[in-house]
Amino acid sequence: MLFNSYEFILLFLPVTFVVFFTLGKLKCNKLATVWLVLASLFFYGWWDYHYVPLLLMSILFNYFVGKQIENRANKKAILFGGIAADLLLLGYFKYADFFISTVNDLSGSSLGLLNIVLPLGISFFTFTQIAYLVDVYRGIAKNISLLYYFEFVTIFPHLIAGPIISYKEMLPQFVRAETFAINHKNIALGLAIFAIGLTKKVMIADNLAVWANIAFNNSENLTFLAAWIGSISYSLQLYFDFSGYSEMAIGLGLLFNLSLPMNFNSPYQATSIIDFWRRWHMTLGSWVKEYMYIPLGGNRHGELCKMRNLLVSMLLIGLWHGAGWTFVLWGGEHTVYCLL
Template sequence: MTFSAPGFFVFFLPLSVLGFALFGSFGRRSAVAFLAFMSLVFYAEWSVTYLWLLIGSILFNFCVSHLIARNASRERVQTGILSFGIAANLAALGYFKYLFPLLNFFAGHGIGHNVGSIILPLGISFFTFTQIAYLVDLKQGAATPENLLSYFLFVTYFPHLIAGPILHHKEIMPQFREERRYGLNRNDVALGLSWFAMGMFKKVMIADRISAYADSMFHAPRDFGFAGTWAGVLCYAMQLYFDFSGYSDMAVGLARVFSIRFPLNFDSPYKATGIIDFWNRWHMTLTRYITAYVYSPIIFWISRRRMEKGKKSTMRARATLDGFTSLIALPMLFTLFLAGVWHGAGLQYLLYGLMHGTYIVINHAWRTFLPADGQLRRLIKGPVAVGITFICVLFGEVMFRAAGAGSAISIYAGMLGRHHGAGAHTVELAWIVALLALVWLMPNTQELLGEEQREDAPNWNPIKTPRWQPNLAWWLATTCMFLISMAYCTTESTFLYFQF
């Protein structure tokens, strides 16, 4: 079941809202248990078989968490339990996500034989990473043991279960405490449903409508010339943007209906003035996760090793070539390599990660070695910086979307004018121009709704629009958006990030 499927908003969501209002009147335990049950129903609609995998993962990690807590005074035992828990989680993820593609890759090169494929459990990366982070923080004393009911809902809560955001226990667990009122808050319901309607409109009426143009080029890149290839790439960029933005809005909105606040996961990334800024705006919870649990531990380990050898590991040391290489470049490349592998088992995902790792290293070098008041830094800022960043992102998205590395190279050749074929259609160009204007000139959903955004990266919106209010005008506008989307939605439509 997806958020844009008719069965979700016609049956599942109304039952969830009414049930929460009913069970919330009996107190915390009944409300939490109801939401956990409905979350399992939500997952089971896709696969009852893999529902048991999800339940098994939750029970396993819950037991590991309590073993870690009980051995708080025994450092080595606690470390061993944590290592076992992480290894088991990664083994399950590796089996479903990487084993079969890897064996078939070797079979294609004459080693072994083809073993077929296996269906990837929806959301396995998200519920696995969420639980690993909890175990790590528990061992470090940054988390406390939870009762089974709260932990179950933390992992399974349906707005984030299948495609994120990657939740952190510190921001979610306190919202399941006894002291909050478990019932419907009409302001939260109004805001949440408006957020959901806007996200659904993005997904159904923009991303799904433009997908055919992108698919035709990516399926047969050699059939398209210079203009046709660029049109296909730009159409995919818009499809991916509004698909992921739409999903993120729908997830945040659904959570808010039940008065649960999710972290923002999407903040106008095509307005970014650099690749570092881009990753602080695109899949924000993934960036936060890999920074906290991959990049930062690597930096800490390298810094400690440098200090043992008598080398400096300060911010000043990073301004030297040796310090920059060991403290920024290599850790960043490794981290983004893992981020690329997380997206999929194909070579194109590995290269996608390395491309963005290289981008970020160059961005860090730009910030580190060029004077802030230098002429080059003054020239490349604002719209110029946005344009350069966007072009870099486009080349990365080609690798992300292509069927393989060879297909991506063929598309790059078309972008450089090496193919002779179909050009861009007038309808495609109209879509591209309209959507680029929407992306670059208009405020995003959380700005329209008056929600908080990151103060360090304000968005530039030349076209000012009125803020959302719980009044009749906004109710009519969002209701129309929802009804139009409902008329065009299909059960076959899925979100692009569901495959991860």
């Protein structure tokens, strides 16, 4: 179910909103949370219900691993085991065919592709939960209950397209009494931000997609002018699509009195590549910085280590955006630009 679909806007969102705040008005806060979790799972399963069990197993696994990290002495081994399992799951669904294709290209073999359908939002809920495990290990996140952990992972405004959220920042919002009471200011602000994002997605990005698709579907017969129109259309389509979804997510969060992190801040106005990555997919950049770049050593151990850490981080960002060598090269290219 997409944020710009009639089913979402006219049915799912109003019903979810009314039931949630009705239960909140009756002081049934935990029941309201249960309702929001079930609604979010329904939202996820609308695309393909076969992947709901995968999401549930991932949530239960990471919650269990988090509890073990809290209660056991060998915390680091448990942490690494949990992260490895998360990455293996993500790698299988997102990168298995990429790996097989690469082996075929390099060796001349003809291994069959698995043709795996990528589960919706798997990168987001995987990275969200890896951050949770690390925060538990660091002692800055603590389990309250399985219910709130379910809400943390599944809350529908962020589930399929981000932003990547933090357990330590979201949990206080989930449990406070004010979350379950209608806030007219938040509703007005949330609807306004959602409407702006919806306009960017439907009226700008989707219309530009028509021109971009014409160019990419006829790449062998393009004129000079048509190639530039297609290229610029695609750049702006990508820009307004991501900007629209980021704003719709923030607006939806405010409707339920939740403050989601900003994920997009006019990246095409950036004055440098470094500034660009402070504005584009901001929560991914923050995640990579906090959970990869700094733990690897950041810029604390000399220029060579800094270059290595930056390269690893940017290659990860490249692979995040897609399973292909073009994305790997794109990440490497941005590493060079950041070092210039």
